[in-house]
Amino acid sequence: MAEGLPRSSCPQTRSKSRKEFSIFEDKNDGTISVKQAKELSEKVGSPLSESQLQELLKQNELSIESRISYQQYIDLFLKTESELSNDHNRIGELRDKFQRYDVDKNGYISLNEAQWALQMELNISDKTALRLLNQFVKLDYEQFMEFYEKIQQKKVEIYQKFGKFDQDMDSMISPEEAHTILHKEFGFDKERSMAMVNRFDKNKDGLVSYIEFAEFYMAVEERKVSIKGRIRAAFQLFDKEQQGYVTLEQACQILQGYLGFSKAKANDTIQLYDKNKDGKIDYEEFLEFFSMIEEERQYLLTEFTKYDMDKDGQLSYQEFKDMLISKGYSEHEIKTLMAGYDIEDCGYLHFDEFKQFLNFS
Incomplete structure (x- = not known):
């Protein structure tokens, strides 16, 4: 029906x-x-x-x-008679599928057999299939009917998502098309989007085909579950009164505390995420807002680690100098900046001081 x-x-x-x-x-x-x-x-x-x-x-x-x-x-x-006829054909199809995947012919679908079924039906790897079969128990014929129905639903879901990514409808997903979705949902920069495409581009033609897309999509969905769990927890942390939104003042504090933004930069940034201009960041807006925060924080950590040559968790004056000399700063400017951002006056920049240096503008 x-x-x-x-x-x-x-x-x-x-x-x-x-x-x-x-x-x-x-x-x-x-x-x-x-x-x-x-x-x-x-x-x-x-x-x-x-x-x-x-x-x-x-x-x-x-x-x-x-x-x-x-x-x-x-x-x-x-x-109708037509529906009954379709049901009859469907029952025959299910019976054939059950017999195909019941390799040892014992009347049950084992874990290995179900894993094979998923690989064949969805074009995914054995490892991905095994992850999908979390807490699997063997299936009799009636249980297999429901299992196979879910497989068909997943096929439709994958097909529809492929269409969402394939914006020019050429049956291939380019890095640019992938980035459009990955940036919106996870805040990926172009480099990370390209890495995602490369990971699942098996024939290395620079594109994700429909056959390659199933693995790509499963990885995206797994990441979505993980990220959205963290986003929900973060949203609840800041929406303490359970009003369904984070105030702009709270959002500003998040950017200042987590990323070291100046108040002016935080206010300018927040305006980009208050889409409906109601002076609040609701949950849907917070999804993109938080993705940006995670992306920016990862960038800061990467930069900090790059210049922390001895990996002691802090930047010495020499490490700070090496970083800024390559960017054209004079030694006088470097000394002034070090004194200004070395809040503890210990001769080193800790991560919280470093992120303020990069973002305080």
């Missing part, structure tokens, strides 16, 4: 089902319960699986005890 669409039946089925429906009218008010409707649909040869029933209830905001009219019963529970 197509999602969101009602069922219908042929006239012959309607005529027969009307008589059957009357038998179940226990309250004589022209209605029967959903539970009774399920029993009736099974009796007239149009049964619903448990997963189909739950989806039907969800789509139509019903419970198992809800009362429905005869017309609702027809629309929701009865299938």
Whole structure:
């Protein structure tokens, strides 16, 4: 059954089902319960699986005890001959798939067999398939039907996401197309986006094909789960009163404390993320805001580590001087800057002092 669409039946089925429906009218008010409707649909040869029933209830905001009219019963529970024929073909397809993947012919799909099924159906590696099968137990035929249905849903999801990335619709994803999405969702800079493309570009043609995309997409989704968990925790940390937003003042404090931004630079930056200009950073806006923070902090750490030659977690005057001499600073300017940012006056710059130096403008 197509999602969101009602069922219908042929006239012959309607005529027969009307008589059957009357038998179940226990309250004589022209209605029967959903539970009774399920029993009736099974009796007239149009049964619903448990997963189909739950989806039907969800789509139509019903419970198992809800009362429905005869017309609702027809629309929701009865299938046309065409649908029944499609079901028959689908059952045959599932049976063939089960037999194919039940390699040892013991009537169950083992972990290794399920892993193989995912590899074949989704074009993913054995390692990715194994990660998807977390806490897997062996499947009998009924369980395999639901498992295979989820595989088909994942196929559709991958296809749709490929279309989202492939903006020029040439059936390939370029580094630029990948960067557009990766920057928006994770705050990736171009270098990191390129690295992501290179990782999954198996034939090294500089593009991600549809065959290569499944692995690429799985990695993106895993990262999304990880990042969004951290973002949700960070948002709740700053939205202490659970108002559903972070104030601009709080956002400014985040940029000053985490990244060493000056107040002026923090205020200018925040304006870019307050998309609807309501003076708040709501959760959707915070997703991109926090991704930028993580990206910027990673850049700061990379720069700090690059010039911390002895890896002692601080920059000596000589290390600081070596960094700035290469950028054209005079020794007098370097001494002045060192004195200005060495807040503890210890002759070294710690990371918090260094990030202020890079971002205090």
